Amino acid sequence: MTLALPPADQLTVAGLPMRCRITGDGPPVVLLHGIGRTLDDFTALHTALARDHRVLAVDLPGHGGSTPLDGPHTLPALAGAVAGFLDAAAVVDPAHMVGNSLGGAVAMRLAADAPHRVADQALLNSAGFGREVTVALRLLAVRPLARLLLRPHPAIVRRTERAIFFDPAHVTDERVATALTVARQPHAARVMRELVRDLGTWRGVRPGWRAELLDAVAALDLPTLLVWGERDLILPAAHLDHARTRLPRARAHLFRDTGHMPQIERTADLESLLRDFWQAPVPA
Template identity: 50%
Template sequence: MNFIKVRSTSIRLHSTGDPSAPPVVLLHGIGRSLEDWSPQHSRFESDYRVISIDMPGFGLSGRMPETTTLPVLADAVWATLDALGETRPVHLMGNSLGGAVSMTMLAAAPDRVATLTLVNSAGFGREVTMALRILALPGLGKQMLRHIDRHTAPRVERTLFADRALVTPERVEMAIRIARQPDFAPVYLEIARALGGFRGIAAPWRTELLASVTPHVKPTMIVWGDRDAILPSHHLTAARTAFPHAQSHLFPRTGHMPQIERPDEFAALIHPMLASVPA
């Protein structure tokens, strides 16, 4: 893992593979970290330069000075790639919030995107787990985020996976470490409230984002886990409507992170799409 300075902010990233190979960029969800993509590095690094990033204010990265929004996160990822000297079109993959950030990046700089992979992505429906809705309540959200510990963190992790065996001590410890970062709670609440509230994910930003991104047709894969307890799998239907040219897949017996629960199947599904794009 490395840290680089991006506009005076310390950004944590993990880069593997040949730096001259086509770049793959992996983005995590809200409150998460680049560890959510760890299983995919070994499955892509023989053919690609694989870059996973702790987005600003999440994982172990510092925050940007502005209030955290999708455009701020998207711009920060582009700036991180610039700081790495990576200006070629990238294969973008985003999980949950990372999917919405990936779509925002595509809308802002379509020439810099080679392919788009959306994994249980935010942006396709109002429904979201009640835990995230409660976080939008004044005062209560901050209190909840300050009490992620060895009692609460395992419960949070269990909501992410259909296979509870994946709630490992290492994942629990990382969740606690992330929650102790000084920027974690403020950034989490800023982006959560920008995207919705107690009634769910707000429609205006979703409508605006999809309108801005769908004219930029790129090879696209949309995947979901059928037992997602965070963003329900029927959002995949809306995603297929928004991206009629996209390939899609519903993983059985899988939760919010197919890239972890079905690592081999996930990689096998994505590889052909990436290989179809000239280097």
């Protein structure tokens, strides 16, 4: 099946093709997107950072143009796939990890499982810090409702895109078309269901994996930047308070009038935050 996705590269990881975009030269930066999304959520930030970094963005397995895994799609499995991707891309130095939503949890899982791969982490509206999550994701844990909600229908896709952004101007026809293309893949609904059921229930995000992961990450004392959008309808900004409690040495920034994807709504400001963080990642 030919995907109408923006042009990108491809690497083979454990025998499975992974869509990626690798540009620039310098210290490695890895960009990880959220559930049901693609590396294209980072296009503008990727371009900005690639002026003096080697920037690697990848579609997680079963997302975008990346082939699904042979086994279940779980948080550890996704982190393992990212580790394999870094090997395939010949990344040997610890990388700056930048993860949005699910991508933030994947970055933390990778840091906990393979700390030598991670120099620091920037977590953008990251999963893993609170139980509350949008009702649409909670309903995906209910099988009959999941079949209904995961239909690749233009109206459903546009409504989902609208929930992601505070400014509706970002809900472009191009973004809707990309999301619809991704949703129409034969494995897309299955991958979403597997991830939702691994990470949550109809009540919200499961506490067990969050507690274990945050304990592991806190023990690393890894330089961390926490970023949130004040108007996030997917993972509420109240999660930032819990994140500060669990990772008290982390830097934190709340963007006003911003939704679930500050890398799109606040690209230039986020770039500045990241560059400042990488210059002096540990607070005095």
